[in-house]
Amino acid sequence: MSYGVVENAGRPDGYKTREIVHREVDPLAPPEIFEEDMTMYTTQPSVTMDASPVKFPDGWTECLLYPDVKALILATPGFPSALTRPSSCKYRLSPTPGKGHGLFSISPIRANDLIISERPLTLVPAWQGISIRLLREMTMQEKIQIQAYEWEQQLKVLFDRLHPDYQAAFVKLANSHQHDGSGPIAGIMRTNGLGVSCLQTGRYTAEEQQKHRKGYYTAVCKEISRLNHSCCLNTTWFFDLSTFSFQLFATRDIAKDEELTISYINLRAPAKDRQLALEPYGFQCACSACLAPSSSDIQRASCLSMPVANMDDGLIKLALIEEAGLQGANAYSQTLKVVMEFCIGAGDAESASMYAKKLANRRWSAAANEARSYTTPLAIHSHPLWIERTQRG
Numbered sequence: 001m002s003y004g005v006v007e008n009a010g011r012p013d014g015y016k017t018r019e020i021v022h023r024e025v026d027p028l029a030p031p032e033i034f035e036e037d038m039t040m041y042t043t044q045p046s047v048t049m050d051a052s053p054v055k056f057p058d059g060w061t062e063c064l065l066y067p068d069v070k071a072l073i074l075a076t077p078g079f080p081s082a083l084t085r086p087s088s089c090k091y092r093l094s095p096t097p098g099k100g101h102g103l104f105s106i107s108p109i110r111a112n113d114l115i116i117s118e119r120p121l122t123l124v125p126a127w128q129g130i131s132i133r134l135l136r137e138m139t140m141q142e143k144i145q146i147q148a149y150e151w152e153q154q155l156k157v158l159f160d161r162l163h164p165d166y167q168a169a170f171v172k173l174a175n176s177h178q179h180d181g182s183g184p185i186a187g188i189m190r191t192n193g194l195g196v197s198c199l200q201t202g203r204y205t206a207e208e209q210q211k212h213r214k215g216y217y218t219a220v221c222k223e224i225s226r227l228n229h230s231c232c233l234n235t236t237w238f239f240d241l242s243t244f245s246f247q248l249f250a251t252r253d254i255a256k257d258e259e260l261t262i263s264y265i266n267l268r269a270p271a272k273d274r275q276l277a278l279e280p281y282g283f284q285c286a287c288s289a290c291l292a293p294s295s296s297d298i299q300r301a302s303c304l305s306m307p308v309a310n311m312d313d314g315l316i317k318l319a320l321i322e323e324a325g326l327q328g329a330n331a332y333s334q335t336l337k338v339v340m341e342f343c344i345g346a347g348d349a350e351s352a353s354m355y356a357k358k359l360a361n362r363r364w365s366a367a368a369n370e371a372r373s374y375t376t377p378l379a380i381h382s383h384p385l386w387i388e389r390t391q392r393g
């Protein structure tokens, strides 16, 4: 997709729009009745026509989905569970120089605390599979502009379905795609969308998923989409399917009035590549790592990619990641798991359970679920590696 300032942006002269065909369908109809490439507008969780944010404070999401994805959502155990809320409100929205608005802590926040849980306003495919009759004589730019134009027409239907309060919140969000031919709704989605990867149904091959982001979704939130980027992030989020909500957690201790930040990009990349990846958002990152690229690139590469051959390596890696303030990185969870396993290998159930607990506290991490079963020395005795070790004698 294009970004920045594109000359002749917008619908090319003489292009006649494609008719979008809409059909009302029974929301309970089985997925088989839908045609292969049909997408559906659907409200999840389902609410009554007179629903309001006051009546349903947990909120709901206007989605554009393939029918098999809707079936996957409805079949999720516990869906739709009520939101798990933080114990108190921990943040405020304030202007932040050079960045528009941002979120700031209103009191100290401890590492791993839940800060926000929120259902998104919208959820749509990250890949825009619109079939359009593109003519050979069209330039690549014209084809891209037509795709962008048609995508906006589809998004407009979704936007019109939003509750007026949600529409008002949506249009207040930043838009870094005002001059590249993206429509106003697509522009806001491209600037504020959070990736959702848990809606894969096996429809696409691994290559299609990787290369074209097929099967991935993008969601816009009223609050979490207000988070600015930092390569030295202090929060991270994950999407929970059963509550259909994003949950934002502190990755380290946060002081009162500190800005809350997430990373929009891959943290392992060197500063030069990170700046390139941030170009579509229309800003240059000025975090401490980007201001001192030569030292921080080395520090990041060595701590995030350091191989762990034994317990000492593991402990050094954890300390280095903490020193770099990158506890939000997956490498930190992976290292906690490896260190826990080394402790089991050494017959130290006490320390193993301590690392399991640290991992379990990182509720956003994929490894946290499994670790939850091993947070006491006694529970470690049921770990497969402990059993194997005792059987070996």
Ligand SMILES: C[S@@+](CC[C@H](N)C(=O)[O-])C[C@H]1O[C@@H](n2cnc3c(N)ncnc32)[C@H](O)[C@@H]1O
Binding pocket: 098, 099, 100, 101, 102, 172, 173, 174, 175, 176, 191, 192, 225, 226, 227, 228, 229, 230, 280, 281, 282, 283, 284, 285, 286
């Ligand atoms: C998802 S929005 C974040 C919230 C936004 N600042 C607002 O006022 O609603 C992304 C946009 O925020 C701004 N932004 C985010 N992180 C930034 C940073 N580190 N430095 C400068 N601008 C930033 C950019 O304009 C970017 O396109």
